[in-house]
Amino acid sequence: MEARGATAGERKTVTALFADIAGSTALMHDLDPEDARGLIDPVLALMMEAVHDYEGYVAKSIGDGILALFGAPIAHEDHAQRALYAALRMQDEMRGYADRVRLAQGIALQIRVGVNSGEVVVRGIRADDLHTDYDPVGHSINIASRMESVALPGSIVVSEHTYKLSEGYFAFKTLGATPIRGLLTPLTVFEVLGPGPLRTRLQVAASRGLARFVGRSHELAHLEHVFSQAVAGHGQIVGVVGEPGVGKSRLLYEFKLRAPREWLVLETFSVSHGKAYPYLPLIEPLRPRPCRAGRPARREVGTAGRRSYQQVY
Incomplete structure (x- = not known):
């Protein structure tokens, strides 16, 4: 994408993934900023690595978390599956890192992940004369953020849209109708338990x-x-x-x-x-x-x- 050019949006069907450190404000309250960064940076690195392993795109790094897209800018027909594989990879890698931190510093770290699939408009936002950000806009991004907010530490929560696209490929637990902040009606959400029994279409x-x-x-x-x-x-x-x-x-x-x-x-x-x-x-x-x-x-x-x-x- 050229940095100097039109910022017209393009409609795409994607799967959005939000991930962050659960309870980071309380965990980092008494830490020196440099020490806090030393804890957060490896977590962000393993999140991004999991996204890149499945050809996702890290759209934003927000404090102690990330927003990632699957299906844009690189189109994939299995974008929902890739997002969930990346989420499982994050949680698996995070458990190993958290064990080392707990033994060395006595600090308990966990991440939570929220995923939603749907249509968005992606556009190039020129940050300066040499750089363009690939920015997604749409209600689907907000729902993914809400999925993360209802996820318990160490868990992966997905919307019904993502569930329907990946049913059979993964094992789920139904969490039922859940009130979502900003929405008038509750949404049916699901927790990802792991890979499912089926492997092919x-x-x-x-x-x-x-x-x-x-x-x-x-x-x-x-x-x-x-x-x-x-x-x-x-x-x-x-x-x-x-x-x-x-x-x-x-x-x-x-x-x-x-x-x-x-x-x-x-x-x-x-x-x-x-x-x-x-x-x-x-x-x-x-x-x-x-x-x-x-x-x-x-x-x-x-x-x-x-x-x-x-x-x-």
Whole structure:
């Protein structure tokens, strides 16, 4: 964005994240300003690092907290998921830092995070002749701030809008209708407990009910032939290639259902926010996970990208 130019706004659908240190005023009351800064700066750094890891944008740093955007200026279709992954990363990193501070100085630190998704208008505000701030404006930003204000220390609270965009990918606890300062009617809010049981858009769709699978008989016949070759001891590799949305994931899903239950199926996915981690789809299946008693081991990891790779042994 050029510093010298028009400040016209652009409408975008984003997920806004507010995070700050809970009760910082009371914690810092008796501290020297330099000592207070020494506590706050590492917290801000880990917040920003978590945002940047998922390609979010830190729009503002406000005292002991930040405002971050996901979906602008870099557009992502999974902006709500990225925001919640970043929030979980913040809380996880913060627990380690807080433990060290508590042991060294006897000070208890916790952060709280609020998240909301919706439309905003983003515009460039010229701060001086050489610098432009990317400033979001809209009711969605205010709701995200209110989500942070109702969050308990150490927790992540999201609005119903964010919940609907990320349901299934994360585990939530319903907090019910909550009075929100500045609003006439309470809002239904949710607390994020952690990653959920589902990893892909297809799995989310399957949990809601898939349409009847039709066609692709030639492709399924080819996969079954390759499968019989593998059973006979001749190792096989199949690559499924096609444009986004033509049904690659559904084809593999239907083929997986036909695999004998006594076989071990390892399934892994590319993730849109994992580009910075080499070999991530190959690393994930190697992490040990317990199998349920009496059931064959089927492992599904990651989230869906444009290509799915499946190995059957």
